[in-house]
Amino acid sequence: MSGVPTVLETIEVQPSWKTNVSSSGEYVRAQSSFRHWITAEGSSGFTAEPGRYHLYVSLACPWAHRTLILRKLKGLEDIISVTVVDWLLEEHGWAFNGQRAGCAPDTVNSKVYLREVYQLADPAYNGRITVPVLWDKKERTIVNNESSEIIRMLNTEFNAFCQTEEQRNLDLYPADLRPEIDALNEWVYRDINNGVYKCGFATSQVAYDGSVINLFEALDKVELILSENRYLFGTLLTEADIRLFTTLCNRKLQSVDYKNIWGFVRDIYQTAGIGETVNFDHIVNHYYQSHRTINPNGIVPIGPHLDFNSVHERGKLAVDATVGPTGISG
Known part of the structure; x- marks a missing residue:
């Protein structure tokens, strides 16, 4: 023995998701820690530049998946580099x-571990290690690890480097719809994006029952919206659609009960290379093999085999883009 600590010996064990469970058994998501902003002109201290920034993501994580979709839609693949972490999440993160x-x-x-990257940015950091992470190669620090903010930076601040005029003009968070998008995002986040985790990670029957009821009530709302609108805001694709899609794409879809949601998911999947950002092997293997307190033997089920490239006919829903989600609130 050389007496030199190995990498595993120097890396702290990642806190279990159970540390985010309240005394009542309800899963409570921790807040992101790094909240700096990249701006086109650099007024924030972080200037949008080609080759300067890097994304650390997991293809199994719907929060990280959002950033890959924005990077794809805005044509920023050659501007912002990416590293995909291992789908197997073990005790060291x-x-x-x-x-x-x-x-x-x-x-x-x-x-070797993403925790080491966090500690490059802040040697004293002892919080949860999450993806996505937007890293600044020039300053050697983390700019941001909040997915909702990263996608908005990608939406507007790198327009000078988009490959086409169409990509530069694409605005998934238009000013005139922002209050409505924010309002819809709020309840979709609460009851669907985070709701699926609150169901899956609940440690009491009461917490689980409440979360499941809220989840299916929210899915019913979305199904109603999508019965009349191609997207959540009429014929206009927005960040709200992307935020919803990445959660739905990670879960088993009840295509019979939610035929409009299933059509919506296929529609988004088939849009502008978005399907290329989806990796079902990573999604399935991660959720069934990483969380052994939920699935002790790590057995991965076979199926269901859904055809995400099948015809959806969502284009027939020609609704005024300013109509929005039919007045349904949270």
Whole structure:
């Protein structure tokens, strides 16, 4: 023995998701810690530049998936580089793995675990290690690890580097719809995006029952909206659609009960290369093999085999783009 600590010995064990469970058994998501902003002209201290920023993501995480979709839709693949972490989340947290299909080593900071990247930005950091992470190669720090803010930066601040005029003009958070988008995002986040975790990670029957009821009531609202609108805001694709899609794409869809939601998911999946950002192997393997307190034997079920490229006919729903979600609130 050389007496030199191994990487595993120097990396703290990642806090379990159970540390985010309240005394009543309800899962409570922790707040993101790094909240800096990139601006086109650099007034924030972080200037939008080609090649300067890097995304650390998991293809199994719907929050990280949002950022990959915005990067794709805005044509920023050559502007912002990406590293995909291992889908297997073990006690030391997200890891880099160049040997597993679809994953990669950390070629930016040469680390083994994502926690080490966090500690490059803040040596005293002891919070949860989450994806996505937007890293600044120039300043060698984390700019932001809040997905909702990262997608808005990608939506507007890198327009000078988009590949086409169509991509530059694409605005998924238009000024005239922002109050309505924010209002819809609020209840979709509460009851669907985070709601599925509140159901899956609940440790009491009361907490589970309440979360499930809220989840299906919210899905019913979405189904009604999508029965009359191609997207959540008429014929206009917005960030609200992307935020909803990544959660729905991560879960087993009841295509019979929610035929409009199922059509919507296929519609988004088939849009402008978005399907290329989806990796079902990572999604399934992560959720069934990483959380052993829920699935102790790590058994991955077979199916269902859904055809995300099948015809959806959502284009027939020609509704005024300013109508919005039929007045349904949270």
